[in-house]
Amino acid sequence: xxxxxxxxxxxxxxxxxxxxxxxxxxxxxxxxxxxxxxxxxxxxxxxxxxxxxxxxxxxxxxxxxxxxxxxxxxxxxxxxxxxxxxxxxxxxxxxxxxxxxxxxxxxxxxxxxxxxxxxxxxxxxxxxxxxxxxxxxxxxxxxxxxxxxxxxxxxxxxxxxxxxxxxxxxxxxxxxxxxxxxxxxxxxxxxxxxxxxxxxxxxxxxxxxxxxxxxxxxxxxxxxxxxxxxxxxxxxxxxxxxxxxxxxxxxxxxxxxxxxxxxxxxxxxxxxxxxxxxxxxxxxxxxxxxxxxxxxxxxxxxxxxxxxxxxxxxxxxxxxxx
Amino acid sequence: xxxxxxxxxxxxxxxxxxxxxxxxxxxxxxxxxxxxxxxxxxxxxxxxxxxxxxxxxxxxxxxxxxxxxxxxxxxxxxxxxxxxxxxxxxxxxxxxxxxxxxxxxxxxxxxxxxxxxxxxxxxxxxxxxxxxxxxxxxxxxxxxxxxxxxxxxxxxxxxxxxxxxxxxxxxxxxxxxxxxxxxxxxxxxxxxxxxxxxxxxxxxxxxxxxxxxxxxxxxxxxxxxxxxxxxxxxxxxxxxxxxxxxxxxxxxxxxxxxxxxxxxxxxxxxxxxxxxxxxxxxxxxxxxxxxxxxxxxxxxxxxxxxxxxxxxxxxxxxxxxxxxxxxxxxxxxxxxxxxxxxxxxxxxxxxxxxxxxxxxxxxxxxxxxxxxxxxxxxxxxxxxxx
Numbered sequence: 001x002x003x004x005x006x007x008x009x010x011x012x013x014x015x016x017x018x019x020x021x022x023x024x025x026x027x028x029x030x031x032x033x034x035x036x037x038x039x040x041x042x043x044x045x046x047x048x049x050x051x052x053x054x055x056x057x058x059x060x061x062x063x064x065x066x067x068x069x070x071x072x073x074x075x076x077x078x079x080x081x082x083x084x085x086x087x088x089x090x091x092x093x094x095x096x097x098x099x100x101x102x103x104x105x106x107x108x109x110x111x112x113x114x115x116x117x118x119x120x121x122x123x124x125x126x127x128x129x130x131x132x133x134x135x136x137x138x139x140x141x142x143x144x145x146x147x148x149x150x151x152x153x154x155x156x157x158x159x160x161x162x163x164x165x166x167x168x169x170x171x172x173x174x175x176x177x178x179x180x181x182x183x184x185x186x187x188x189x190x191x192x193x194x195x196x197x198x199x200x201x202x203x204x205x206x207x208x209x210x211x212x213x214x215x216x217x218x219x220x221x222x223x224x225x226x227x228x229x230x231x232x233x234x235x236x237x238x239x240x241x242x243x244x245x246x247x248x249x250x251x252x253x254x255x256x257x258x259x260x261x262x263x264x265x266x267x268x269x270x271x272x273x274x275x276x277x278x279x280x281x282x283x284x285x286x287x288x289x290x291x292x293x294x295x296x297x298x299x300x301x302x303x304x305x306x307x308x309x310x311x312x313x314x315x316x317x318x319x320x321x322x
Numbered sequence: 323x324x325x326x327x328x329x330x331x332x333x334x335x336x337x338x339x340x341x342x343x344x345x346x347x348x349x350x351x352x353x354x355x356x357x358x359x360x361x362x363x364x365x366x367x368x369x370x371x372x373x374x375x376x377x378x379x380x381x382x383x384x385x386x387x388x389x390x391x392x393x394x395x396x397x398x399x400x401x402x403x404x405x406x407x408x409x410x411x412x413x414x415x416x417x418x419x420x421x422x423x424x425x426x427x428x429x430x431x432x433x434x435x436x437x438x439x440x441x442x443x444x445x446x447x448x449x450x451x452x453x454x455x456x457x458x459x460x461x462x463x464x465x466x467x468x469x470x471x472x473x474x475x476x477x478x479x480x481x482x483x484x485x486x487x488x489x490x491x492x493x494x495x496x497x498x499x500x501x502x503x504x505x506x507x508x509x510x511x512x513x514x515x516x517x518x519x520x521x522x523x524x525x526x527x528x529x530x531x532x533x534x535x536x537x538x539x540x541x542x543x544x545x546x547x548x549x550x551x552x553x554x555x556x557x558x559x560x561x562x563x564x565x566x567x568x569x570x571x572x573x574x575x576x577x578x579x580x581x582x583x584x585x586x587x588x589x590x591x592x593x594x595x596x597x598x599x600x601x602x603x604x605x606x607x608x609x610x611x612x613x614x615x616x617x618x619x620x621x622x623x624x625x626x627x628x629x630x631x632x633x634x635x636x637x638x639x640x641x642x643x644x645x646x647x648x649x650x651x652x653x654x655x656x657x658x659x660x661x662x663x664x665x666x667x668x669x670x671x672x673x674x675x676x677x678x679x680x681x682x683x684x685x686x687x688x689x690x691x692x693x694x695x696x697x698x699x700x701x702x703x704x705x706x707x708x
Contacts, residue, residue: 285653
């Protein structure tokens with residue numbers, strides 16, 4: 001058994017030795033022809049030329065060649081977003097790095113974002129006004145103050161016209177009509193005024209006493225204007241209307257304290273045994289109770305209330321600490 | 323070595339004069355200050371603006387008469403025992419009310435004064451001062467020491483037998499009657515103070531017309547079951563007597579707003595919360611604070627402490643009285659009770675020093691004024707451990 005193994009081993013070793021011999025003869029023949037050099041820099045084979053970038057023939061910025069006495073209105077005739085080459089100003093805008101200047105106007109998105117008024121310089125405005133002057137009539141001389149204006153022209157109507165070059169000359173915003181007037185000019189009584197204010201809601205501005213009605217539900221300006229006037233008429237007459245259910249309003253529904261409708265009035269009438277009009281200092285007292293209830297109680301309103309009560313009941317005034 | 327260091331310490335840190343003051347029991351001579359914070363004028367009618375901020379002594383007899391069964395706040399009451407005297411400071415609110423009471427036209431309907439102020443600003447003590455004035459001037463005193471005691475800490479409750487849906491606070495009512503009796507013992511024995519109407523309590527118990535007011539009160543004290551009814555009857559009788567001009571009445575109610583605060587701690591037998599207007603006692607004091615009678619004056623206080631803690635957000639009368647309360651006593655004279663002024667605080671500290679309640683050292687007044695924010699009650703608390 002052991003012998004057999006040895007024979008097989010010998011045969012295989014002989015065969016492999018043969019192979020080695022053949023291969024070694026091939027490589028020795030090549031080496032004889034040339035000495036191969038390792039070239040790292042240049043790859044062997046066809047050399048590819050790199051594409052040269054195309055150089056554009058750009059003119060220098062227009063702002064550099066602008067004359068000093070040019071007409072700016074012609075350079076920048078209408079509203080337009082900022083362009084660095086057209087504006088001859090060294091403007092800078094943007095986030096400032098540590099100890100650096102803000103970015104310059106070239107390739108600066110910040111300057112493009114913000115709206116500019118470069119088309120509305122004073123000489124341009126003047127020129128436009130002069131051009132419009134021929135279409136205007138002189139201002140009436142009698143209307144020299146705002147009070148007179150408000151008195152004779154209580155309604156103020158505002159709407160916008162738009163003109164621009166595009167396939168359609170219609171602008172949907174042109175239909176909106178704004179009607180403004182002072183509430184005082186309607187001459188409503190107290191009850192009607194209360195109802196009017198409830199009807200108009202937040203369209204009333206307490207500070208300027210003005211009502212603003214904006215109509216935009218109709219497609220045309222004329223229709224919206226008519227609708228605004230209709231609303232005004234309807235509001236006026238409706239606020240004078242007294243519905244049956246309005247009489248059901250109780251004291252709990254009141255939005256403010258009215259002394260005349262409250263128990264306080266009945267109390268002092270009973271106390272003095274005569275109507276409140278005949279009681280001395282009753283009006284001061286009524287006023288102080290109204291204030292105490294409507295403005296909320298604080299030391300000031302309470303003090304006023306105390307003073308009024310002392311006057312009403314004919315008591316000595318408060319002792320002041322020296 | 324040790325002795326030298328102590329000597330050094332004493333020399334440098336503690337001045338020898340101060341050491342004596344702190345550690346000796348020798349009385350501090352304050353005779354020069356005595357005139358500054360005290361007045362010997364114990365007749366309240368003579369108190370004027372010049373006495374503002376000064377203390378006056380309530381005589382022991384008067385105190386026993388008025389404040390035996392309540393009227394002084396607990397902590398103040400304890401302090402008076404410590405000080406061995408009852409001294410009240412003459413302050414602007416009570417002086418103001420007394421001044422008004424002096425000039426009042428008693429033929430006109432009852433005037434209502436309402437004392438209001440922050441917690442611990444001295445409303446109850448202002449009321450005490452007014453009560454003392456009333457006692458000295460022969461007023462009939464209808465004084466409720468603390469309404470909160472009825473509505474929030476009542477001793478016992480039971481359904482009323484005479485009135486459907488009402489609740490009686492029998493023990494509290496009887497206790498109040500006893501208080502009324504002690505406060506007015508000198509007046510109730512007068513011959514012309516008699517009842518006007520006959521009261522039938524049960525088959526056998528009758529208070530005939532023309533009997534003493536004292537017998538009516540004593541009936542309420544002895545027959546606790548009828549105490550609430552007696553108080554209502556008493557209120558009616560007091561109003562009648564005042565209208566006739568037999569007596570002058572002072573109605574003094576501390577914590578009046580508790581009559582209008584709906585969340586009481588009084589319950590029915592089914593454990594439902596009772597509205598104060600459904601407590602029989604309330605009716606009597608509603609009648610007494612109405613304006614339909616004369617020859618009387620009502621001094622009420624409104625206090626945050628008289629209502630539940632969750633609603634103690636504001637000390638002003640309209641909030642505390644609510645709508646019903648405001649309408650009930652309108653028109654009333656609001657009298658604010660403020661914190662101590664600088665003069666009052668100094669006077670109070672001088673008084674504490676004289677009573678040896680606080681030790682004297684420089685800068686104490688300023689510090690205490692700052693810590694207590696000049697609030698009288700807080701000042702008392704701050705000074706307690708000093």
